[in-house]
Amino acid sequence: MVKEKKISHKFIYFFGAFGGILFGYDIGVMTGALPFLQQDWGLQNAATIGLITSSIMLGAIFGGALAGQLSDRFGRRKMILASAIIFVIGSILSGIAPPNGDIFLIIVRVFLGLAVGAASALVPAYMSEMAPAKLRGRLSGINQTMIVSGMLLSYVVDFLLSGLPTTMAWRSMLAMAAVPAIILFLGVLKLPESPRFLIKNNKIGEARQVLSYIRPNKEAIETEIKEIQESSKQENQKVSWGALLNSKYRYLVIAGVGVAAFQQFQGANAIFYYIPLIVESATGQAASSALLWPIIQGIILVIGSLVFLVIADKFKRRTLLTLGGTVMGLSFIFPAIINSIVPDANPMMIVVFLSIYVAFYSFTWAPLTWVIVGEIFPLLIRGRASGLASSFNWIGSFLVGLLFPIMTASMAQEAVFAIFGIICLLGVAFIRIRVPETRGRTLEEIEKIGEMKGLAKNNKTA
Numbered sequence: 001m002v003k004e005k006k007i008s009h010k011f012i013y014f015f016g017a018f019g020g021i022l023f024g025y026d027i028g029v030m031t032g033a034l035p036f037l038q039q040d041w042g043l044q045n046a047a048t049i050g051l052i053t054s055s056i057m058l059g060a061i062f063g064g065a066l067a068g069q070l071s072d073r074f075g076r077r078k079m080i081l082a083s084a085i086i087f088v089i090g091s092i093l094s095g096i097a098p099p100n101g102d103i104f105l106i107i108v109r110v111f112l113g114l115a116v117g118a119a120s121a122l123v124p125a126y127m128s129e130m131a132p133a134k135l136r137g138r139l140s141g142i143n144q145t146m147i148v149s150g151m152l153l154s155y156v157v158d159f160l161l162s163g164l165p166t167t168m169a170w171r172s173m174l175a176m177a178a179v180p181a182i183i184l185f186l187g188v189l190k191l192p193e194s195p196r197f198l199i200k201n202n203k204i205g206e207a208r209q210v211l212s213y214i215r216p217n218k219e220a221i222e223t224e225i226k227e228i229q230e231s232s233k234q235e236n237q238k239v240s241w242g243a244l245l246n247s248k249y250r251y252l253v254i255a256g257v258g259v260a261a262f263q264q265f266q267g268a269n270a271i272f273y274y275i276p277l278i279v280e281s282a283t284g285q286a287a288s289s290a291l292l293w294p295i296i297q298g299i300i301l302v303i304g305s306l307v308f309l310v311i312a313d314k315f316k317r318r319t320l321l322t323l324g325g326t327v328m329g330l331s332f333i334f335p336a337i338i339n340s341i342v343p344d345a346n347p348m349m350i351v352v353f354l355s356i357y358v359a360f361y362s363f364t365w366a367p368l369t370w371v372i373v374g375e376i377f378p379l380l381i382r383g384r385a386s387g388l389a390s391s392f393n394w395i396g397s398f399l400v401g402l403l404f405p406i407m408t409a410s411m412a413q414e415a416v417f418a419i420f421g422i423i424c425l426l427g428v429a430f431i432r433i434r435v436p437e438t439r440g441r442t443l444e445e446i447e448k449i450g451e452m453k454g455l456a457k458n459n460k461t462a
Contacts (some may be wrong), residue, residue, distance in 0.1 A: 003031060005028050005142065007191075007192060009192065009214045009227075011187075011191075012191060012192065012214060013130070013131075013189055013214075016127050017127055017146045017186070018146060018180075018183070018187055018188075019083065019119035019122065019123040019143075019184055020119065020144070020145070020149075021149060021150035021153070021180045022083075022087050022115070022116070022150060022177065022180055023072050023120055024151040024153070024255060025150040025180060026056060026112060026150075026177055027056075027150075027154075027347045028150065028154035028158075028272060029054065029152075029154040029157070029158065029176075030053050030056075030155070031158065031272060031273055031274070031275060031276065032155060032159065032294060034052070034169040034277075035168045035276055035277075036051070036162075036167075036170040036173075037052070038348060039097070039166050040170065041100050042429070043102070046406045047406060048438075050402040050405045051102075051106055052102060052109070053273050053401045053402075053405075054402040055106040055107075055111040055113065056112055056113040056401075057113060057116075057394045057397040057398035058113060058392070058398050059109065059110035059114045060116045060391075061081075061113075061115065061394040061395050062114060063113055063114035063115060063116060063118045064390025064393070064394055065117075065121075065384075065390070065391045066068050066118070066387070066389050067069070067079050067083065067117065067121050067390075068121045068122075068384055068385070068387020069383060069387055070195075071121075071122055071125065071197075072383030074223025074405045075194070076125060076129070077188060077191055077193045077194070078205055079118060079122050080188050083114075083115040083118040083119050083122065084115070084184045085120075085185065086111070086112065086187070087112070087178070087184070088178045088181045089111075090111050090112030090115060090177075090180060091175055091178040092108060093111075094108050094112065094170045094175065094177075095174045095175025096156075096175075115128040116394075117390055117394055118390075120390045120393065120394070121386050121390035123132040123146075123370075124143055124370040124373050124374030125386050127142065127374060128371075128443070129194040129196040129197070129374075129443075131214075131304030134215075135313065136291070138309050139424045139440040140312055141279075143367070143370050144305045144308065144367030144370060145302070145306065147304040147305045147366075148298065148302050148362065149302055150180070151272065152295070152299065152374040153295040155291070155297075155298045156295060156437045157173060157176055158291055159291045159295060161173055161176075162291055191282065192209075192213065194210075195207040195208075195224075195225075195230055196234060198210065198224065199228045199261040202223065202380070202443070204225065204229075207225060207228075208225060213414060224327070227442065227444050228379070228444075237314050241384060244381055244384060244385055244388065248450070249377075249378055249380075249381055249385070249450060249452040251453040252376050252378065252385075252436075252446070252447070253377065253388075254383050254391050254434060255434050256372060256373050256377055256385060256391045257392050257434065258374040258388075258430050258434060259321075259368075259430075259431070259435060260392050260393040261374050261388035261389075261393060261395070261396050262365075262396075262423070262426070262427035262430060263365050263393060263396070263424050264368040264393050264394070264395075264397040265399075265400070265420075265427075266325070266365065266420055266423050267400055267419075267420030267423065267424075268365075268418065269397050269401060269413070270400050270401075270404040270417075270420065271297065273401055274405065275407075276294065278350070278351065278354070279293050282347040282348060282350055284349060297355070297358050301356060301358050303362070304358075304359055304360075304361070304362020305366070307363045308363040308364075308367045308368075313440070315439075316439050317371070317372060317435075317438055318432070318435060320368055321364055321365060321427075321431045322428050324361060324364025325424050325431065326424075327357075328357050328361055328364075328365070328421075329421040329422070329423075329424030329428070331360070332357060332420050332421030332452065333418050333422070335349055335353050335451045336414040336415060336417065336418035337393035339363065339414045340392055350413060350414060350417070362369075372438065373386055374386070375388075375438055375446060376436075376438055376446060404416065434448050436450070438451070455458040
């Protein structure tokens, strides 16, 4: 018998999503630390600056895929705990990098990226498997609120520490990530495992107990267990990466991975990583004294994520993604058009349009990407598929972080953002053509949609 130990559903949802805080902090912290690091080490080479910034995403590419695979074997909870430990170690090592140790810092941030990538794959999967269908969008959206809260926290910490001596400032900023990592580890120690993972491993009693924490209706619990068991009958099969290309799953895999990839190739992280440098380029103001702009962007992101929690399950996923992607694309393209017509336009115009971009990104593509990644993949391949989606997301993030300073060194900022704007509009086209609507549907219903789409396509090509 499993010993009864009541756990609050609010505690489960809060710490289930808390990994997003670390994810967000490590994304955002370099925004403020980079100008001080450049001063301290005399960094001028655009490629080196891009590598230091984007190295964490390089590690995340592998971390997402590896964590997704291992979570199918060891469970979501254990892998989140392992990620927290890596966060602590990587954060401390970043803060004690040797002078002019750009190679050391790049390697450490790749290591830290393993945990960032793991968090980006594990948290949405865990939250989607814990949440009831009618609240899945809202509860999975808590992950995005945590991510942007972590980003805002890093911006505020950067601002507060900016008065320290140059060397001490950036080192403290990077090392402070260890604090929320320790909090995550202690919180997740008390979390239960995902009921779907437990049922998959024939631990029905434990799954029933976990569901009793988060489902008020006993009959609904038994119905849900039967549904999960039905979809888990094939769990004894060995699943290879090649299974993701099986016609039964291919439609949903392409949809989920495509959304994850487009979210990053749309260029959002160019703003988040480099906003002080963007302001410096536009106004001539020193980047190290422009640290209030990241806070403004962070506040917009948090407000947008809270708006999403209110509207998440009231509007169709595809509608919100279409609206957001269209406005985001135009916000990137308009500055280039205006600049070509009015060459002496106020240089801060681009920052205003970037703020509009961030506002719409914050309640559409930012949270919905992870909601879709968490709910669209069939149970049999969910760990591997969500890991693959996370990896493609981080490939985009890595390339944007690496190439943005190189691109802006060779062309106008407006032209660079116009390229991202075109990618945003291509993302809208992808949503309309390739992504099914998932709002209000159970994970099992979504899986059946994918199977039907796959069969329909096979019949057409037969």
